[in-house]
Amino acid sequence: MSEPLIVFDKVTKSYDGATQVVKSLDFAVERGEFVTLLGPSGSGKTTTLMMLAGFEDPSGGTITFDGRPLNNVPAHRRGIGVVFQNYALFPHMSVAANLSFPLEMQGVGRAEREERVRGALDMVKLDHLGDRRPAQLSGGQQQRVALARALVFRPKLVLMDEPLGALDKQLREHMQIEIKHIHEKLGVTVVYVTHDQGEALTMSDRVAVFHHGRIQQLAPPAEIYEKPANAFVASFIGENNRLDGVVAARDGASCLLRLADGGEVRAQIGEDLPVGAQAVLALRPEKVLIGSEAQGENRFEAEIEELIYFGDHTRLRLSFGGSDDFSARLTFKDGLGPLKKGDRIPVAWSAANCLALKPEES
Amino acid sequence: MLGMSRRNLLAAALIAPLLLLVTLSFLLPLGATLYRAVDDSEFSTALPRTASLLRAWDGQGLPPEEAFASLVAELRQAQQDQAAGGVLARLNFEETGLRSLLLQASRASARLSAPVKDSLIALNPRWGEPELWRLFKRATGPWTSLYLLRSLDMRPTDQGVARAAGGDAVFLPLFWRTFEISLVTTLICALLAYPVAFTLSVLPQGWANAGMMLVLIPFWTSILVRTTAWFIILQREGPINALLMAMDIVDQPMAMIFTRFAVYLAMVHVLLPFAILPLYGVMKGIKPDYMRAAASLGAPGWRRFLRIYLPLTMPGVAAGSLMVFMLSVGFYITPALVGGSGDQMVSYFIAFFTNTSVNWGMAAALATLLMVMTGLLVVAARLLVPGFRSGGVKV
Numbered sequence: 001m002s003e004p005l006i007v008f009d010k011v012t013k014s015y016d017g018a019t020q021v022v023k024s025l026d027f028a029v030e031r032g033e034f035v036t037l038l039g040p041s042g043s044g045k046t047t048t049l050m051m052l053a054g055f056e057d058p059s060g061g062t063i064t065f066d067g068r069p070l071n072n073v074p075a076h077r078r079g080i081g082v083v084f085q086n087y088a089l090f091p092h093m094s095v096a097a098n099l100s101f102p103l104e105m106q107g108v109g110r111a112e113r114e115e116r117v118r119g120a121l122d123m124v125k126l127d128h129l130g131d132r133r134p135a136q137l138s139g140g141q142q143q144r145v146a147l148a149r150a151l152v153f154r155p156k157l158v159l160m161d162e163p164l165g166a167l168d169k170q171l172r173e174h175m176q177i178e179i180k181h182i183h184e185k186l187g188v189t190v191v192y193v194t195h196d197q198g199e200a201l202t203m204s205d206r207v208a209v210f211h212h213g214r215i216q217q218l219a220p221p222a223e224i225y226e227k228p229a230n231a232f233v234a235s236f237i238g239e240n241n242r243l244d245g246v247v248a249a250r251d252g253a254s255c256l257l258r259l260a261d262g263g264e265v266r267a268q269i270g271e272d273l274p275v276g277a278q279a280v281l282a283l284r285p286e287k288v289l290i291g292s293e294a295q296g297e298n299r300f301e302a303e304i305e306e307l308i309y310f311g312d313h314t315r316l317r318l319s320f321g322g323s324d325d326f327s328a329r330l331t332f333k334d335g336l337g338p339l340k341k342g343d344r345i346p347v348a349w350s351a352a353n354c355l356a357l358k359p360e361e362s
Numbered sequence: 363m364l365g366m367s368r369r370n371l372l373a374a375a376l377i378a379p380l381l382l383l384v385t386l387s388f389l390l391p392l393g394a395t396l397y398r399a400v401d402d403s404e405f406s407t408a409l410p411r412t413a414s415l416l417r418a419w420d421g422q423g424l425p426p427e428e429a430f431a432s433l434v435a436e437l438r439q440a441q442q443d444q445a446a447g448g449v450l451a452r453l454n455f456e457e458t459g460l461r462s463l464l465l466q467a468s469r470a471s472a473r474l475s476a477p478v479k480d481s482l483i484a485l486n487p488r489w490g491e492p493e494l495w496r497l498f499k500r501a502t503g504p505w506t507s508l509y510l511l512r513s514l515d516m517r518p519t520d521q522g523v524a525r526a527a528g529g530d531a532v533f534l535p536l537f538w539r540t541f542e543i544s545l546v547t548t549l550i551c552a553l554l555a556y557p558v559a560f561t562l563s564v565l566p567q568g569w570a571n572a573g574m575m576l577v578l579i580p581f582w583t584s585i586l587v588r589t590t591a592w593f594i595i596l597q598r599e600g601p602i603n604a605l606l607m608a609m610d611i612v613d614q615p616m617a618m619i620f621t622r623f624a625v626y627l628a629m630v631h632v633l634l635p636f637a638i639l640p641l642y643g644v645m646k647g648i649k650p651d652y653m654r655a656a657a658s659l660g661a662p663g664w665r666r667f668l669r670i671y672l673p674l675t676m677p678g679v680a681a682g683s684l685m686v687f688m689l690s691v692g693f694y695i696t697p698a699l700v701g702g703s704g705d706q707m708v709s710y711f712i713a714f715f716t717n718t719s720v721n722w723g724m725a726a727a728l729a730t731l732l733m734v735m736t737g738l739l740v741v742a743a744r745l746l747v748p749g750f751r752s753g754g755v756k757v
Binding site for chain 1: 649651652654655656657658659660661662663665666669670673674
């Protein structure tokens with residue numbers, strides 16, 4: 001395999017010299033990869049992107065891009081396309097002039113420029129709107145122009161900073177697929193910043209979960225979802241039931257967790273936990289089997305606190321294991337009759353589907 | 363009123379005070395000025411019968427005896443009523459010497475025997491010149507182009523329009539000078555304001571506020587105070603000359619006061635905030651993402667400035683320049699205090715004609731022409747200068 005396109009080596013960033021927004025980043029992005037930086041606001045993901053684009057300088061460490069270190073390379077010499085959250089289309093230029101701008105900067109001749117601008121507009125299906133001003137376009141159209149502009153000069157890398165944040169849900173989902181297709185077609189490397197986990201999971205080859213200036217986990221979406229590296233990732237990505245307990249016994253890759261109400265649960269060990277340590281049990285609601293399906297190593301009874309109707313499923317809020325906020329999904333294969341608050345039902349899950357993790361440091 | 367809802371009535375009532383104020387303080391004086399510039403009622407007010415006789419006259423040869431007699435009689439009467447000043451000033455302005463000609467006739471009126479025509483011509487042969495009577499006929503109004511033409515160094519004649527008699531061009535060079543001083547002032551203000559506004563717009567908030575105070579405090583200070591300060595500083599014996607002499611940079615005081623340099627210095631000082639404030643507002647509104655986008659698209663600093671920043675800030679340059687130019691064109695006190703005789707602008711002469719020579723027709727004509735020319739220049743700038751159009755660029 002060829003060398004990675006981007007390598008972050010012990011990169012730190014501090015604006016005031018005291019608090020580090022980014023603490024020692026070490027990661028690499030392969031050529032052609034779609035990597036998403038995901039995290040709550042203030043987690044350092046946007047700062048990371050800004051350092052890569054050249055709008056911010058790292059306080060320490062080295063970023064290597066395409067084999068050369070980027071320190072002291074100004075943004076305009078990096079050849080990295082950027083799609084901004086608010087598009088940053090030049091309002092005094094037509095759409096075509098916006099697309100032509102990077103080509104002019106590269107010294108591309110007029111005829112080729114026009115050709116490539118047409119091609120880029122075609123790619124985002126806006127070939128008829130080249131003469132318009134950005135303000136005359138809808139949000140979705142502006143988004144596509146911004147995308148086309150970041151790609152038209154054929155950069156090796158495109159950075160996207162919450163590019164779909166300003167669009168409504170339906171358009172956002174449509175654009176997610178469109179961006180994914182463009183990525184596949186052009187083979188360009190994409191680093192994408194979002195705080196929307198759904199977006200991160202559907203679009204990315206790998207997801208880097210940021211929190212407190214560090215990457216908590218960098219892995220393919222399925223692994224992020226199925227095997228969260230710690231309690232933060234477990235709670236940030238998707239939904240998780242979290243039950244406090246103590247490690248009662250360890251056995252290879254699994255352990256026995258004693259919950260607050262005395263129940264014992266067999267779980268996989270997610271993080272290194274000695275016997276006697278405080279731990280959190282992370283269990284996805286959809287992995288909880290109920291009623292006639294309730295089979296597995298861990299089998300209990302729980303009391304229904306609330307039933308919430310969602311259309312495609314009904315959610316049960318159960319009281320179990322010292323928590324009254326234990327969620328399970330009621331599907332239609334459980335063989336249970338009409339349920340009501342206060343009913344006791346059997347619940348079960350497999351040890352392979354739940355993880356024992358270190359409690360989050362607050 | 364018909365078709366007017368309560369809401370509309372309320373809205374009309376709310377804007378009524380403003381409308382009244384604008385009407386009384388702006389529209390009426392403006393209309394009066396425009397009217398004065400072309401009004402020609404002195405002759406027909408003071409000498410009504412003569413005026414109607416002259417209007418009836420075909421302008422060939424001399425008017426009938428009746429007109430001669432009526433002129434002398436009405437003039438005598440107007441003098442007795444102390445109502446002849448206006449018409450005498452009006453006629454003497456059109457042709458110097460007419461005042462004494464008319465006063466001579468008025469004084470002699472008792473001794474003139476019939477026919478008055480011959481007696482008058484005997485008194486002064488000028489009364490036999492048809493041109494004089496045609497001038498009177500033109501002066502019967504109600505409108506005249508005299509003041510407007512004079513303001514352009516021309517005069518009306520029987521045949522139409524000619525260059526003003528007996529003098530060099532006065533007012534055209536004055537207009538030219540006024541616009542030259544205004545344009546240079548505007549240019550200097552724009553060039554100085556741009557970097558200042560830019561710096562203010564990128565400074566951290568605390569420093570920006572402090573810097574803004576440095577702009578605003580002079581802005582809040584009276585023009586008179588600021589101009590007087592320059593008047594003192596630039597004196598022959600003033601602090602600047604004293605300093606230069608003490609440092610042996612010059613061996614005798616430099617002439618600074620009463621020069622064009624002093625006018626530019628004081629005007630730029632007074633007007634600079636008008637250029638800075640709108641520019642600052644526009645620059646503050648430009649998101650850093652535009653410049654970042656331009657950088658990511660491969661544009662080095664100077665191209666980012668020329669292709670993105672400058673066009674986006676042009677509406678601010680245009681707004682500031684327009685304001686500075688409009689105010690410059692009407693400047694009066696500053697050139698009057700620190701400028702020499704060759705640095706005075708149109709307003710100086712408007713004040714002169716209003717206060718000193720009490721020729722309100724000329725004052726009004728100069729004001730009207732200044733307004734029209736300024737308006738034309740602004741329209742031309744809007745059409746020719748990018749970013750000047752009112753719609754402009756949405757930032």
